[in-house]
Amino acid sequence: LARLDKDHKPQPAMAEKWTVSEDGKTYTFTLRDSKWSNGNPVTAQDFEFALKRILDPNNAFPSAFLAYYIAGAEEYNTGKGNADAVLVKA
Known part of the structure; x- marks a missing residue:
């Protein structure tokens, strides 16, 4: 962006x-x-999808921590939350 x-x-x-x-x-x-x-x-949906894909703990992207400034991101990435709680919306 x-x-x-x-x-x-x-x-x-x-x-x-x-x-x-x-x-x-x-x-x-x-x-x-x-x-x-x-x-x-x-589209904006492409960016929402990409951010949540990076954070998905099943993907184990080593750069996921770079998105931890987004509310809910760290919780999702560490298995303590879910994608719907990541506050990025298109």
Whole structure:
């Protein structure tokens, strides 16, 4: 959705912009108009699916901890929660 520039500041990538709630707990991303190589549109549901797939303990992705800043992510990844409790919604 975003990438870090040379100064480690987030810059738009697949998201053209985003907003952060006043309490800093909710990020809302607006996606660029993008397509997969087969011509299908890239959707918010694709990102929700990907994040939850990374966190699925059955997949044992070593990078899953990078998503622990999302509420419910660590619990799901460590088997103490479920995918529905991961607070990423499309």
